[in-house]
Amino acid sequence: MTTVRAAFAWRRPSVIPGFGPAMGFTLFYLTMIVLIPLAALALRPWEHGVAGVWKTLSDDRVLAALRLSFGAALIASALNVVMGVIVAWALVRYRFPGKGLVDAAVDLPFALPTAVAGIALATLYGPHGWIGGLFFPLGIKIAYTPLGVLIALIAVGLPFVVRTVQPILAEAEVEIEDAAATLGATQWQWFSRVLLPALTPAVITGFSLAFARAVGEYGSVIFIAGNMPMRSEIAPLLIVTKLEQFDYAGAAAIGLAMLVLSFAALMVINGLQLVAARRGSAR
Amino acid sequence: MTARVAARPSGPGWILLAIAVAWIGLTILTPLALVFSEAVRKGWSAYLTAIVEPDALSAIKLTLLVAAIAVPLNAVFGVAAAWTVTKFEFRGKALLLSLIDLPFSLSPVISGLVWVLLFGANGWFGPLLNKWGIQVIFNVTGIVLATVLVTFPFVARELIPLMQSQGTDEELAAITLGAGGWSTFWRVTVPNIRWGLLYGVLLCNARAMGEFGAVSVISGHIRGQTNTMPLHVEVLYNDYNIGAAFAVASLLAGLALVTLAAKSALEWRIARADLNAIGG
Numbered sequence: 431m432t433t434v435r436a437a438f439a440w441r442r443p444s445v446i447p448g449f450g451p452a453m454g455f456t457l458f459y460l461t462m463i464v465l466i467p468l469a470a471l472a473l474r475p476w477e478h479g480v481a482g483v484w485k486t487l488s489d490d491r492v493l494a495a496l497r498l499s500f501g502a503a504l505i506a507s508a509l510n511v512v513m514g515v516i517v518a519w520a521l522v523r524y525r526f527p528g529k530g531l532v533d534a535a536v537d538l539p540f541a542l543p544t545a546v547a548g549i550a551l552a553t554l555y556g557p558h559g560w561i562g563g564l565f566f567p568l569g570i571k572i573a574y575t576p577l578g579v580l581i582a583l584i585a586v587g588l589p590f591v592v593r594t595v596q597p598i599l600a601e602a603e604v605e606i607e608d609a610a611a612t613l614g615a616t617q618w619q620w621f622s623r624v625l626l627p628a629l630t631p632a633v634i635t636g637f638s639l640a641f642a643r644a645v646g647e648y649g650s651v652i653f654i655a656g657n658m659p660m661r662s663e664i665a666p667l668l669i670v671t672k673l674e675q676f677d678y679a680g681a682a683a684i685g686l687a688m689l690v691l692s693f694a695a696l697m698v699i700n701g702l703q704l705v706a707a708r709r710g711s712a713r
Numbered sequence: 714m715t716a717r718v719a720a721r722p723s724g725p726g727w728i729l730l731a732i733a734v735a736w737i738g739l740t741i742l743t744p745l746a747l748v749f750s751e752a753v754r755k756g757w758s759a760y761l762t763a764i765v766e767p768d769a770l771s772a773i774k775l776t777l778l779v780a781a782i783a784v785p786l787n788a789v790f791g792v793a794a795a796w797t798v799t800k801f802e803f804r805g806k807a808l809l810l811s812l813i814d815l816p817f818s819l820s821p822v823i824s825g826l827v828w829v830l831l832f833g834a835n836g837w838f839g840p841l842l843n844k845w846g847i848q849v850i851f852n853v854t855g856i857v858l859a860t861v862l863v864t865f866p867f868v869a870r871e872l873i874p875l876m877q878s879q880g881t882d883e884e885l886a887a888i889t890l891g892a893g894g895w896s897t898f899w900r901v902t903v904p905n906i907r908w909g910l911l912y913g914v915l916l917c918n919a920r921a922m923g924e925f926g927a928v929s930v931i932s933g934h935i936r937g938q939t940n941t942m943p944l945h946v947e948v949l950y951n952d953y954n955i956g957a958a959f960a961v962a963s964l965l966a967g968l969a970l971v972t973l974a975a976k977s978a979l980e981w982r983i984a985r986a987d988l989n990a991i992g993g
Contacts, residue, residue, distance in 0.1 A: 441803035446884050447894035452797040459790045460812060463862055467827035468815075470837060474830050513736050520733035524726060525719040532734060534973055535741050540916075541969035541976075542745070543923025544821075545943040546962040549950045550744035553751060553959075560747065585740045646820025648926035649943070653950065666822035670930060673826065678835045685823045692818065 475683035486683040491659050492668060496684075498576060499665040500691065503644035506583035507591075510640050511633055514591025521592070522599045536593070539586050544649025551582050552653035574656030579664060582651045587640035594636035595629065602628040630706045638699045645692050748966045751959035763949075763957035764964065768937045772945035772961070778853065779928075779941060780921040783860040788914050791868025796902075799876035800884065810873070816865040821926025824862045828855055828931055851933030856941065859927035864917045871913030872906060879905055908983045912976065919972040923965055 441449070475483050486492060520526075521533055539547070555562040555572040562572050572578055602625060648666040655662045665688055672681035722730045753760050763769060794813055798806060816824065832839045832849035842849060849855050883905065887897040903910075925943040932939040940948060942965055949958035 440805070441801060444801055444881075445888055446800050446881060446897075447888070448796060448898070449801050452793045453801075453803075456790065456794045456797050456809070459786075459793075460809075463858075463865055464812065464815060467831060467862065470830040471823065471827050474837075513733075516729055517733040517736060520722075520730045523719055524722040524730050526722065526730060526734075528734075529719075532737050534977055535737050537973055537976070538741050538745065538969065541919050541923075541972045543925060543943050543962075543965045543969065545925040545946050546748060546923070546965050546969075547744060548925075549946060549958055549962060550748050550751075553955070554744055554747050560743065585744065588736075588740060642818050646818075646823065648820065648822050648929075666820050666926065669822050669826055673829055673833075673930065676835055678830055678833065681826055682830055685820070685826050688820060689818075689823065696818075 471682055471685055471689070475679055475686050477679040482679055483683045486680045487687055491663070492665075492684060494660045495663050495665040495668045496687065496691070498579060498663065499645055499688070500695070502576065502579045502583050502664075503641050503647075506580055506587055506644050507637050507641040509584055510587040510591050511637050514588055514636060514640075515595055515629070515633065517588070518592045518595040518599050522596060536589050539589050544586070544647070545653075547585060547650040548582070548653035551585060551650060552578075555581055555654060573654050574658075574662065576655075576662050578654035578656065579651055579662060582654050583644040583647060586647055586650055587644050590639035590643065591633070591636035594632045594639065598629060598632040627706075627709065631703055634699060634703045634706060638696050641699070642692055642696065645688065645695075745966060748959055748962050751955065752963035754959075755956045759956055760960045760963075763960035766957075768940065769945060769957075769961055771937045772940045772942045773964075775853070775856070775940065776922050776942040779856050779860050780918055782857050783864060783921045784914060784918050786861055787864050787917055788868045788910070790865070791870075791872050791913055792906075792910070794869040795872035795876050795906075796898075798873055799879075800881050813866050813869050813873075816862055817870075819862075821863060821924065822930055825859045825927035825930025827862070828858050850931055851939055853939070855931040856928050856939065859931045860921050860924050863924050863927045864920045867917035867920060868910065868913035871909050871916070875906060875909040876902075908979055908986060912979045912983070915972055915975055915979070919969060922968060 475486075478485075517532075517536065521529065521536075552573055553559050555578060557563065557566040557571070557573070559573070565572055572581060646666060648664070651664055652667055655664060655667075657663050657667055665684060669681045669684050672678075672684065794809075798810060829836060829850055831837050832842065832855065834840070834843075834850075836850075839850070849858070883901050884897050887901045888894075892900070922941075923943060924941075925947070928941055929944060929947070932941070932944055942961060946958050946962045946965070949955075949961065
């Protein structure tokens with residue numbers, strides 16, 4: 431009797447059957463595939479104590495890699511916000527030949543394997559590539575420099591922004607533009623007072639998705655990066671290097687640091703989103 | 714629906730449109746074009762040789778095998794998780810939802826790393842399993858585990874919003890009229906979610922076949938044995954066998970294009986099914 435009452439206390443009774451098996455399988459699978467592995471990631475860095483983690487993370491090479499991964503992700507996502515909004519705007523507002531193709535192409539970075547994107551970008555921006563070859567004679571090297579890392583992160587992040595902004599833009603522009611126009615607002619007023627507040631939460635979401643993806647990106651980066659320690663070596667690659675030296679605790683420490691840092695960044699972004707939402711509703 | 718016919722651009726609109734199209738062309742279409750152009754640069758016979766060569770064939774087989782195990786597992790999980798979350802009310806649902814989404818925010822390398830931490834030579838369970846002669850790392854089991862973790866949320870993420878919007882009315886009606894649990898599931902729920910399920914499976918499969926980082930950490934890169942297609946591309950590229958690397962890469966790029974085409978077709982279908990549901 432008590433067990434039945436306890437069960438009711440944490441779930442509302444329902445005539446639909448299957449809660450037990452479905453919940454049981456969900457939790458079992460979640461535990462085996464996600465929770466136990468992540469427990470290993472959370473616990474293994476501390477094998478040599480806090481000092482061991484500190485030693486790994488305070489290494490200049492590790493710090494340089496973390497700085498590059500997070501810094502390039504930040505710049506790439508910021509640029510993708512600007513370009514993503516422009517692309518979403520063009521797709522929502524304008525009719526033009528080839529629109530279907532452009533719309534479909536936006537999703538390609540979601541579907542294209544990262545290794546394929548990686549070797550394509552490395553070849554394209556290499557000294558003899560279609561694009562790299564144009565810049566090389568001017569003394570500008572793109573592939574095998576931090577600039578190459580940035581190019582790769584820009585290439586993978588665009589769809590996150592476009593696909594979060596596009597539906598909001600489609601809804602907002604019809605409903606709000608008409609209302610604003612009838613009330614006599616100028617284009618600029620409409621843009622800054624009406625569209626921008628409506629769009630900000632979606633832009634922030636798109637930014638954070640692109641950022642999270644870019645921080646951990648591996649396949650599309652390592653071919654074009656050149657992977658020079660202290661200069662163009664990304665944090666995920668250092669994890670691989672540590673593993674190859676059987677330094678499991680060190681690899682786990684870098685992995686955990688990446689995870690904690692990106693969650694911290696996402697929490698700041700979520701905080702911004704709350705502020706933006708409050709400001710939007712206050713108007 | 715708030716659909717309005719998009720306008721022809723005018724004045725500054727042309728500039729914005731030109732920037733948008735040029736950007737897509739530069740960052741997305743040019744690399745794609747390069748893959749196919751490099752793949753066939755040395756002629757079709759070189760292209761075919763690169764694909765039917767034994768190491769390439771074994772990579773293709775391994776990729777298909779891994780996807781054939783990982784995708785059904787995550788599909789079953791996706792349905793079970795979506796059923797749990799959308800048909801019942803319970804405490805801790807928000808926590809469960811964020812845990813399901815968690816693998817999306819992991820770096821692929823971390824998704825491979827965690828399995829090495831568990832089953833590698835210095836892993837928690839590695840030495841014990843080794844004593845029993847069970848090897849997880851550097852073999853198909855490890856590749857499957859890494860792929861399963863990377864593609865974990867794909868099907869669940871598609872089904873949860875869909876089943877949320879469908880609610881529980883139809884299932885309640887069927888059960889009130891005396892249908893059993895399984896027959897309600899197969900005859901009422903499955904027909905309602907089949908296109909969404911297929912959509913999730915499609916995206917899950919594309920990611921499973923194309924996964925590189927997680928699999929790279931765990932596979933050991935043994936040619937002809939533990940190389941999937943993306944890993945084979947890497948090996949060829951690092952051997953300066955550029956033409957062959959792009960030939961195998963073009964198969965993966967083709968898979969991505971087919972996935973996108975099927976996705977567009979499915980989106981059209983789902984939209985039509987929604988319209989029918991509203992109309993009928």
